[in-house]
Amino acid sequence: MTDPTREAATQDPATPNGAEPVDSVEHAARTPELDQPYRELGLADDEYERIREILGRRPTEAELAMYSVMWSEHCSYKSSKTHLKYFGETTTDEMRAKMLAGIGENAGVVDIGDGWAVTFKVESHNHPSYVEPYQGAATGVGGIVRDIMAMGARPVAVADPLRFGPADAADTRRVLPGVVEGVGGYGNCLGLPNIGGEVVFDESYARNPLVNAMCVGVLKSDELQLAHATGTGNKVILFGARTGLDGIGGVSVLASETFSGDETGSGRKKLPSVQVGDPFTEKVLIECCLELYGSDLVVGVQDLGGAGLSCATSELAAAGDGGMRIDLDTVPLRAEGMNPAEILSSESQERMCAIVRPEDVDSFMAVCRKWDVTATVIGEVTDEEHLRIDWRGECVVDVPPRTVADEGPVYQRPVRRPAEQDLIAADDANTLSRPATAAELRETVLRMAASPNLCSREWVTGQYDHYVRGNTVLAQPSDGGVLRVDEETDRGIAVATDCNARYTRLDPYEGARLALAEAYRNVAVTGSKPVAVTNCLNFGSAEDPGVMWQFQQSVRGLADAAAELGIPVTGGNVSFYNQTGGDPILPTPVAGVLGVIDDVTARIPTGIGAAPGESLLLLGDTREEFGGSEWSRVVHGHLGGTPPRVDLARERLLADVLGIGSRDGLISAAHDLSEGGLAQALVEMSLIGETGARIVLPEEADPFVWLFAESAGRVAVSVPRGAELKFTELCSARGLPCSKIGVVDDESRALEIQGVGDIPLSELREAWEGTLPRLFG
Amino acid sequence: MARVVVDVMPKQEILDPQGQAVANALPRQGFEGISEVRQGKRFELEVDDGVDDDTLARIAENFLANPVIEDWAVRRVES
Structure with missing residues (x-):
């Protein structure tokens, strides 16, 4: 090596x-x-x-x-910076009103009312997780949790959007179980509930899985911490784990180049030095940090992630008074004979760096001793405008910190729409052969329910702790995770992440808008009001003009959609070079949405049958839209045409109606319609609620289109007896299309769809729940 | 038949949380003077004489150890 x-x-x-x-x-x-x-x-x-x-x-x-x-x-976002500016340009002051920290900070922070603020962010840990699935995924969780800690917040939940190659591929069988165990292992040991995430399979992620990790943190809005080194004479304290040889060069070599091992012929094997994390150290570090913040012992704080001390010292100095002196001999080391370059670029986990007033150093150290956290003064803030690092009595670094942290290269990479986009768009999915008879439709419902992308995620999410800390209100398989924040007022938050990368492949602009629309809707169906957006943009090589076009279009799509929805993008992460050989992954701009719910007891669950005699209604318009649909993939192995149309005004209206419906107790269950369409939504509502239903589609409806089209802006709701009139009046008063599609039948143990037939819940359950255990169990 | 021992240890540069936990616990138990502990695992295999070193190396590399984060060593011992 x-x-x-x-x-x-x-x-x-x-x-x-x-x-x-x-x-x-x-x-x-x-x-x-x-x-x-x-x-x-x-x-x-x-x-x-x-x-x-x-x-x-x-x-x-x-x-x-x-x-x-x-x-x-x-670290520098050198290829993406020029495009990411668009997020700032499209954010209005009105959208910014509730934002306490935004793009450029460790994570975005949003005021949610009652004096509470919430911070959330998603980061990628794709390449490390391919090399070493367990530790890669585990340290991905650890890294995002420290980002949240660096904002002054207590981490309260995690969620992991994951993408793998084909479910039955040998390499997926190697990577997926390790990643899932790593996510669970680290998060469960930290005592953080995992309340959301995704598992998606697609050929394009073979040998390049996407392991994105989200963390949500809560703080009082006046407790915000910032990553800056201010106050000449203030001390720089490194605390947490000791510094070893792990992950050296991981960021520069791994995350920024195509992972090709020896295949480049250069003879230089880019085998990484992977990192191993220790969640128990991190848990203690969380408690230690919170006590330090609470005792007001910290002027500025930064977590150590990619690029280790190089990043922490230069960013703290660049964001502060501009000068810092560090004595590297004081850094506690785990390995012998480390040289300055190694100490500075080590990616040893579970470390933080704080700026502390000299008079507070003793108290700071006392808190660290109490938590058994190693803490060392390694330097101080100066007014020299220089970051100066000494080692063995000699100066080994003397640089203007902003040139390291902020003034890196910026590239205008060539952007070119690939000619093949037109061919893909012309390959219309609406002309594929469809099931014609009732028996064929019935078979399609079952086949879809059992397909890897639609089947139950229980095998994965069952390995995660959902309820630790006791504030989880909704978790998987709900569309969005919901947490109680204030135990007195029952104010809470919701989060969801989404991206249908097949849509983004067909049209990266519209696909990105659809991704945000879906995450927004998934928050709204819990009864929460969406308030902010984050993202994790996973793409192929930045040096491929076609990929850069996908990236540019996706950024514009996300930013424009956020502006239309009136909620700010508070942060994000970019991961390029996700490709194997010359084939990039599907463009995967994962959108994460944060919502606020005034009273978590009013949250809307997914399963039907909670109230007697419910009616089932479909909100929104169904069109003949099959481009990029799951049906076209499962049945025809097809990806072509155009993605569903997106109407963000409609999404806002839908969210308003769901919010009122939840507050006034008019909705007993709701489920967003996305991959697999209405059929899949009904399957899940029945199975999760363990209750059957009788479905009668409108007379003019084509049952195939109604059951499997993936038109956006739709939600299936069940409405308790007595509330139906009030709810339909609410919809018609606001101009939201609402069709009655059936009734919940407490007696029935089947999903009965007129024109399709009866499917016993037991048969559905076997199809829906059997797939992942069969593949990975 | 021969007895083969395969020692698997976390790579030197990689954090070993278990070993560290032991190292931290020792002084609490009153044992002073131990600065570092690394914890690995040991496999004992009863092996037919026909099994060659190459095969044993393949077993160690591909099955007993995770070569991304662990080193391994195979040795035959007298039985």
Whole structure:
């Protein structure tokens, strides 16, 4: 295994046999011609030249390590920055009104009322999870949890949108169980309920699974912490786990390049040094941080994630007074003989960095001792506008921190709409052959229910703890997870993440709008009011103009949709280079939506049968829309045509009606219609509620279209006896289409669909629940 | 028949939470002077004489150890 950073340490001709003299700033100035392995560290020729210009000399090994990780795609957003600006440009002051922290902070923070604020964010940990599924997924959870802690919040829930190759592929059988165990292992040990997420299978994710991790945190709105190093003379304290050799170069080498192992022919195997996390250390770190915040002992705080100390020190300094001095000899190490570059780029988990007033250092240390957390003063804030790092008495880093953290390269990558988009759009899914007879329709309902993307996720989510902490109101298989925040007022929040990447493949602009519309709807069907958006944008290579076009269109779609919905995008994450060989993954802009519910006891569940004599109503319009549908995939292996039309004014109206319906007790169950259409929604409402129903579609309806089309902006609701008139009047007064489609039948143990036939719940359950255990059990 | 021992240890550069927990517990139990603990696992295999070293290495690499995060060593011992 070749570790580029270590190579850097031994290539200096003056360092035979590892007896390493220090590549100090002074040494660098004296040896301008020394060859440096910047390309191996992922820097382009012109990037390296720019570093030399900034410094007026060659960088030291340690500086090179810092710049290379901080200027990597993962940390610098160099290919995406120019597009991401659009999020800011489309956010109005009105949308910003409730936002306490937004894009650029560790995570977005939103005021939810009653003095409470909520912070939430999604991050990708895709490549590490392919290499080492358990630890990759586990440290993905650990990393996002620390982002939330860095905002001053208590983490209260996690959720994981996951995507894998075909369900029956051998590599999926290797990756999926490890990822699921890793998510559960870390989250369960931390005592955090997992309340949402997704599991999606698609050919394009073979050998490039997507492991996105979401965390939600809660804080009092005046307890917000920021990542800045202010106040000359304030101390820089590193606390948490010791620093070892884990994950060195992980960010620059792994996350920013196509994972191709030896296949490039370069002979340099990009095997990562993976990280192993320790959730018990993190749990103690959470409690320690919260006590430190509560005692007002922290001026600024930053978690250590990708790029480790390089990132934490340069970002804290860049966001603060601009100067910092660090003494690397004080950093507690786990491995012997680590050089400055290694200490600075180590991605050892469970570490945080705080800025503390000198008079508070003793109290800070006392709190850390109480929690058995190692804490060390490693430096102080200065007014020198320079980040200066010493090691063994010599200065090894002397850089303007903003040039590391904020002023990285920005690329205008070529963007080109691929010509094949027109061919895909012309390949209309509406012309595929359809089930014609009742028996064929019945068979299709069952086949769809058992298909890998629609079947029960219980095998996966059953490995996660949903109810720890005692505030979970709704979790899987509900459309959105709901948590109680205030135990006195019962105010709560809801979260959901979604992306149908097949739609995004057909039309990245409309597909991204559909992703946000679905996440918004999934929050709304719980009875919550959607208030903010985050995202995790997973794409192929940034150097592929077609991929960049998908990216640009998706960003615009998400931003425009958020503006139309009137809710701000508070943060996000970009993951490029998700591809195997030349084939990128489906463009996968995962949208996450946060909602607020005034009274969690009014939340709307998914299963029918809670109240006697319910009627079933379908809200919204059903059209002949099969482009990108699950039916076209399951039955025909087809992906073509155009995705369903999206009407965001309709989504807002739907959310308003669901909110009123929940508040006034007019709705006893609700389920969003998405993949698989009405048929799948009815299957799930019946099975989750363990109650049968009789469905009579409107006379003019084509049963196939009504059952399987994936038109957006639709929700199936059950309405208790006595509330039906009031609810339908509410819909008609507001102009929301509402069709009666049947009744819940407490006596029946079957889903009876007129024109299709009766399907006993036992038969449905076997189809829906059998698939994942058969594949992975 | 021979006895083969396969030792599997977390790689040196990788965090070993179990070993660390043991190391942290030792002073609490009154045992001083131990600065580092790493915890691995040991497999004992009764092996027919026909099984060659290559096969044993394949077993260790692909089945007993997770080579991404663990090192392994195979040795034959007298039985």
